[in-house]
Amino acid sequence: MTLVAKASQELKAPSAEGKKTSYEKWLESEGIPVVKAFFIEDVRTVKLGRWERKGGFGAFLQMEGAGQVNNCYICEIPPGKSLKPQRHLFEETIYVVSGRGATTVWNHKEEKQTFEWQTGSLFSPPLNSWHQHFNGSGAEPARYLAVTTAPTMINLLHNLDFIFNNDFPFDDRFDGTEGYFSGQGLLYAGDYKGFKFAGNVWETNFVPDVRRFKLMDYAERGAGGSNIKFELSENTTACHISEFPVGTYKKAHRHGPGAHVIILSGQGYSLLWPEGNPIRRYDWHEGSMVVPPENWWHQHFNTGREPARYLALRAFGSKKYRGAGKRYKGTVDRREGGDQIEYRDEEPIVRQMFDQALAQRGIRSQMERYYQKKL
């Protein structure tokens, strides 16, 4: 009894500093704004600060739903300028929010490759490759959004020198092959080179414009939707584009943390809720971003006059390089042990809210045929 009392007296509450992860400490040391949010209204207008590491302007978007498995930042290159060369031991997927320019990538052999990008381009500098971004306009800034695995790597290794100053060449990811960023790709379905694909997977290292990329039918999520999944630069992370028509909404589903959903076009809202808890609603438009937290149900609704399209930059999720973590069954009916809610099992409020939102805008629901449809 005495011993217990003594031990508890010696316990001190950890300081706020002591509660921070290695990644959070690094984040604060970078000296740029850190926006902590559940939802971002518009990534195009997030306020940035001078970022010495990059030689441009930036802000971290620390999204609640990322759960520190991945992170997001915005970076801007002033007109006519370039950023400092970088390399790092975490994966990074880049989506160009606005502007045009070029990126040069090279490895330990010093074989440089340069490719041009524009608003809507998507690519990933291969792990630990040197890369430098240039603004191609002398008049307009170029802004990109990146999702990286920095939190996982920094929290695991807590040695910034190892992360940012490491000579190990990942030749298995990038060996300097000419045309690496040409935009050529392979469409995978079924088995390929020992990897299993469910279909709709496009392996490439550069997508010129995700706003115009041709998608393929994706009936599993309902609503006449289409999508395409990308495998970039031999990454363990993955991303996809999804689109659904006017007057429709997708089925609710859930999965792991860190899927940064960026609205590319259209207008609508998303509902998000943890099982048995109140529903949150976020209205969105081009440039909005939401990250569903791990295991939260979420569902996307199109209330606009054009198809709604989004880009999801995820934590892990590669079909080629499977990682650890819970395997969700995102397209399997919840009644069968899956992680998707079929239309027939929705709470009545879901349809009511959608019908009301469409009625306010004079748009007809196209959902009847999907409510009836059996997969």
Ligand SMILES: [Fe+2]
């Ligand atoms: Fe999702």
